[in-house]
Amino acid sequence: MSQPHLMNFDLYLRRLGFHSTPAATLETLRELQLRHVCEFAFESLSTLLRLPVPIDLPSVERKILHEGRGGYCYELNQSFMALLQHLGYEVRGITGRVVMGGPEDAHTARSHRLTLVQLGGQRYTVDVGFGGMVPTAPLLLDTEEEQVTPHEPYRITRRGDSYTLRAKVAEEWRAMYVFDLQVQGDVDYDMGNWYVSTHPDSPFLGQLKVARIGLGLRHTLNNGSYALHRMGQLSERREIADADELMHLLKNTFALRLPPHPELRQVLEQLLQS
DSSP states (O other): OOOOOSSOHHHHHHHTTOSSOOOOOHHHHHHHHHHHHHHSOEEOHHHHTTOOOOOSHHHHHIIIIISOOOBOHHHHHHHHHHHHHHHTOEEEEEEEEEOTTSOTTOOOOEEEEEEEEEETTEEEEEOSOSGGGOOSSOEESSOOSOBOOSSSOEEEEEETTEEEEEEEETTEEEEEEEEOOOOOOHHHHHHHHHHHHHOTTOTTTTOOEEEEEETTEEEEEETTEEEEEETTSOOEEEEOOSHHHHHHHHHHTSOOOOOOOTTHHHHHHHHHHO
């Protein structure tokens, strides 16, 4: 695999709090993943506005490093994988099916991208693009034991060639997504991204989904429903009343620079009324 050369990796690392190039160790990987999910929001403003979502590296760099935006898995996990490759990690992209909130044997669209990392003779999954339940640490692939992260515990179970990521929420193991290790090409990501950003059945089309992680907490927004989840405490929830309040929340709580779209306020108002 050729080295990606299209991103400003020095700027990327500075955004993550690194002012020199770190060594490609497991400790660095843990730190990078946690800092990434705290720095870059998961957000679907583009699909809310029914705008194209280009996933080539120059477009993703422009969006997240220069325009003050976040993105979803095809953007965030792609850019993060390019950064890891630049630092010398052995990586490749893999994909899966989101089953969170539904039956885990459902054959949903293969619409989630994550990263497989081989390091020190071990295999890890790394994911910085799974919204409000994104893992905040690398997860060992070849064990079914519970794995501690800075947030919830996770575990990966295996059946044949298929793996299921589970998170422990309210003392219950809940399936997040099912994935395998099938080699993916750029066309596979293009197909998945096309589905997520344009298909009428996509949960993102015309919808607003935003998440940002903090130390010991998670902020989530599903259209007009905002929640603050603190580890080990009851979640705080409220409904957003109007577009001004929603825009303030996006800018201040989720640290997003709103896109200069002439219909943004109108679209947000319609979203809150639906």
